[in-house]
Amino acid sequence: VNSWKPGDEVVAHCLSVELESSDGHNDTMLDPEQRIWGFETNFGGLAEIALVKSNQLMPKPDHLSWEEAAAPGLVNSTAYRQLVSRNGAGMKQGDNVLIWGASGGLGSYATQFALAGGANPICVVSSAQKADICRAMGADAIIDRNAEGYTFWKDENTQDPKEWKRFGKRIRELTGGEDIDIVFEHPGRETFGASVFVTRKGGTITTCASTSGYMHEYDNRYLWMSLKRIIGSHFANYREAWEANRLIAKGKIHPTLSKVYSLEETGQAAYDVHRNLHQGKVGVLCLAPEEGLGVRDHAKRAQHIDAINRFRVPLRTTG
Numbered sequence: 001v002n003s004w005k006p007g008d009e010v011v012a013h014c015l016s017v018e019l020e021s022s023d024g025h026n027d028t029m030l031d032p033e034q035r036i037w038g039f040e041t042n043f044g045g046l047a048e049i050a051l052v053k054s055n056q057l058m059p060k061p062d063h064l065s066w067e068e069a070a071a072p073g074l075v076n077s078t079a080y081r082q083l084v085s086r087n088g089a090g091m092k093q094g095d096n097v098l099i100w101g102a103s104g105g106l107g108s109y110a111t112q113f114a115l116a117g118g119a120n121p122i123c124v125v126s127s128a129q130k131a132d133i134c135r136a137m138g139a140d141a142i143i144d145r146n147a148e149g150y151t152f153w154k155d156e157n158t159q160d161p162k163e164w165k166r167f168g169k170r171i172r173e174l175t176g177g178e179d180i181d182i183v184f185e186h187p188g189r190e191t192f193g194a195s196v197f198v199t200r201k202g203g204t205i206t207t208c209a210s211t212s213g214y215m216h217e218y219d220n221r222y223l224w225m226s227l228k229r230i231i232g233s234h235f236a237n238y239r240e241a242w243e244a245n246r247l248i249a250k251g252k253i254h255p256t257l258s259k260v261y262s263l264e265e266t267g268q269a270a271y272d273v274h275r276n277l278h279q280g281k282v283g284v285l286c287l288a289p290e291e292g293l294g295v296r297d298h299a300k301r302a303q304h305i306d307a308i309n310r311f312r313v314p315l316r317t318t319g
Contacts (some may be wrong), residue, residue, distance in 0.1 A: 103134050103279065
């Protein structure tokens with residue numbers, strides 16, 4: 001290890017690769033031995049000592065606390081590759097970007113990348129509170145899908161194209177008559193048919209997850225006859241993760257940490273995330289005895305403090 005020394009303050013991204021095969025040398029995410037560290041490997045983050053490869057390390061943003069610097073990790077890099085990178089949608093200035101779950105763990109970073117990159121995010125949320133978070137980030141084109149009553153499936157086997165059209169009409173009302181250039185997809189089965197339909201001719205649907213079901217259904221006529229593209233995206237290579245972390249360090253993108261738990265509360269943290277009781281991302285303190293440690297650049301922090309705390313709620317206590 002030549003690039004790092006004891007005492008360096010770092011964050012780790014979760015791409016583990018071997019690079020013995022030539023397949024991964026153009027894009028390390030294509031390495032046959034690519035694994036998500038701490039999930040697909042047997043050594044991970046909820047420990048006092050963690051084993052990482054040197055090419056997993058990145059400089060810790062000096063205006064953030066340890067837990068704030070750790071929170072972007074997976075989702076920030078995933079959103080960067082999926083939306084910004086040439087390996088994903090290759091977003092450009094002026095693009096209309098439909099973002100599902102725009103205030104959530106993934107979507108909140110996609111919303112920030114769209115705004116920072118000169119695109120126009122159309123934020124889909126499920127409550128007025130989540131709409132307010134998107135407005136606080138700077139977005140103004142917002143669709144509360146629950147309030148507006150979109151039901152893309154008539155039953156578990158039949159989608160409703162009339163709802164796709166109603167959704168597309170609403171999007172054009174928010175964009176001045178323009179269709180979607182890029183869809184930031186991750187809900188999967190529930191929304192995929194609508195995503196394909198509302199994308200403009202020649203546009204892109206990029207997907208990184210399927211939280212509502214893996215078996216997607218869509219009308220292929222709206223894909224092939226309109227020359228649309230579907231791109232699969234998974235986490236990020238080292239360069240993409242580095243660039244995403246660099247934007248955090250520069251204060252262009254901000255962590256979406258909402259709650260911090262003690263190590264003893266790990267079970268509660270997992271339960272809250274499983275039940276979708278959280279907003280943005282949550283953190284678990286491992287070695288740190290308390291929140292707020294590790295800030296080195298207090299002047300930069302003061303500049304961005306409102307954005308850093310945008311998702312925050314009071315610390316959960318036990319007893």
